[in-house]
Amino acid sequence: MPEYPLCPFSPSISEIQQVKREEIERRKRLRILQVRMQAKRNATKVRMLYNAKKQQLSDVVARDLQRVREDMKLLEAKKDEYCNVMNQYGIGHRSAENWASSIS
Known part of the structure; x- marks a missing residue:
């Protein structure tokens, strides 16, 4: 058996924690971007519905x-x-009155 391990360097605990924190932050940023995009789509949809309803009411x-x-x-x-x-x-009535008075 070799005296040296196959992987001579392993990450330290602080490096592992740092990688975990970075991954958590990356996922948070990604989720925030997803939520922003969803909010934009929803706002666009609401504006379109509002404008359609406004046009319908105007008509x-x-x-x-x-x-x-x-x-x-x-x-x-x-x-x-x-x-x-x-x-x-x-x-007609006046003519009839005049006609009746001219006869008498």
Whole structure:
């Protein structure tokens, strides 16, 4: 048997602890980077959903506003038609009164 060990140098306890600490720190940094990336993706998704909902709400409000404008136009047209009919109604009665008074 040889007197010398096959591996003449082995790491000391402090070197092993240092390697462990470095590995733990490396894993912590990696995990922090992973969490940051996940947070960025989630924030992007939330912003996209917010903007989509905002656009959808804006479209609904625009449609409602357009419908109200169309209803107002229709109401004005009906009002004008009603006024014209009422004026014609009054003219007919006045003509009848004039016609009746001219007969007598």
